[in-house]
Amino acid sequence: MLTDTKEKLYQCDVCEKNYAHGRYLKTHMLIHTKEKPHRCVACEKSFSVISNLKSHMLTHTKEKRYLCDVCEKRFARGRDLNTHVNILTEMTSTDLGVDQTDICDQRFLEGGNVKRHMLKHSIEKLQRCDVCEKTFTQSSTLKRHMLTHTKEKPHQCNVCGKTFIRLGILKQHMVTHTNEKPHRCDVCEKRFARKDVLKKHMLVHIDEKPFRCDLCDTGFTQSGNLKRHLLTHTNEKPYRCVVCEKRFRINSNLKTHMLTHTKERRYQCDTCGKKFTQHGNLKTHMLIHTKKKPHRCDVCYKTFTHSGNLKRHMLTHQKM
Structure with missing residues (x-):
């Protein structure tokens, strides 16, 4: 009222x-x-x-917008960052025995800023990487981090021999061999091998695109997609083929291209045994066996297996 x-x-x-x-x-x-x-x-x-x-x-998207200016750890939510800073403040002032005395003579208008600044001095007592100087609260976390510098990958796939830094990544990789897609989108029924990929996919249904291009104002659900999009404005192609020197904007496109040199055909048709270098080509080929014709002419309603055949067919209407 x-x-x-x-x-x-x-x-x-x-x-x-x-x-x-x-x-x-x-x-x-x-x-x-x-x-x-x-x-x-x-x-x-x-x-x-x-x-x-x-x-x-x-x-769900794993995007972490909030940065701790003390240890540079990132968080998805602002309140998680505040909790982290409070824990870090308590830990550094007690467990690490910080002496809150004058260290660098820097002055502040508010007492809270002094405490926050003191964390940067006390952070020196945390576990520090000798290579990049990144700090960690636990020695086990530092040990895992060191693998990124040594390039050591102790976890190996027993199917293809590919190695990984973490066991969790190996488990995600194993799904690529089974072709299992247990995670289904309840909105469009699209299926995914990994739950985290499904969660990122769900953003397309809520129409939330927080990452915007400053040049053309196109919105994206993930920061990685925005970064790739920006390359279309700069015409930059950072990924180069070491065999023919052809360049690509996206690393996945380079990997697909490399198969043309290795002649490796990973994807095999279960019906006739024919092999393909790309999964998309296998999907197109399967239409031959299923007799499906998903591409339809809007003029005469004739259907086609391939989009290229539909495009050629459309020319017959333009001549009429």
């Missing part, structure tokens, strides 16, 4: 709390009704406020 005051405050009928705008009252009322209309399409968790949903979605 609207209260009779000069400020025209909107008052909650349940707890009598006042709000300057009706939309704020409407959001507040969800606390009393327990209604949570905003649902995550990835894990089905529900939220009363859409901003909380957007913040939650970052846990």
